[in-house]
Amino acid sequence: MGARSEPVDVRADRAVQATVAVVMLSAFVFRQPDVIPVFVVVLGAGALVGPAGNPIYRLFAGVVAPRLSPAAEVEPAATLRAQDVLGVGLLGTATLCLLVGVGGLAWIVTLVEAGVAAVAATTRAHLGVVVRDRFLRR
Numbered sequence: 001m002g003a004r005s006e007p008v009d010v011r012a013d014r015a016v017q018a019t020v021a022v023v024m025l026s027a028f029v030f031r032q033p034d035v036i037p038v039f040v041v042v043l044g045a046g047a048l049v050g051p052a053g054n055p056i057y058r059l060f061a062g063v064v065a066p067r068l069s070p071a072a073e074v075e076p077a078a079t080l081r082a083q084d085v086l087g088v089g090l091l092g093t094a095t096l097c098l099l100v101g102v103g104g105l106a107w108i109v110t111l112v113e114a115g116v117a118a119v120a121a122t123t124r125a126h127l128g129v130v131v132r133d134r135f136l137r138r
Helices: 010-029 035-049 055-067 077-099 103-123 127-137
Strands: none
Touching: 010 035, 010 055, 010 077, 010 103, 035 055, 035 077, 077 103, 077 127, 103 127
């Protein structure tokens, strides 16, 4: 995971995090548990490959970004990757909870991920980076 990649437009990061938050909240409201493991795969691609592996980022970069002015601010790709790793951990836990029949706990963990993504989308404060740095410090 030490591969370096180019910095990412902050707007792309915010779009990805907002999408995760909205989709997870919608899955909760409309009781669609099948969405949770799908997003484990989506975020897992970003965690393994980097932002370019995340389909939401690729969609933004291919469809939306060409219509925007050049990026004024960028975010390190490692930040997005750390956020995806945290998302995979939380939604993977929620998926396991669904598999063992603890749906209530699965939705609580899913809502935690929605909150983490919403905070990242609105404030650029990435809890994934905080968690990564805590683990690397030990």
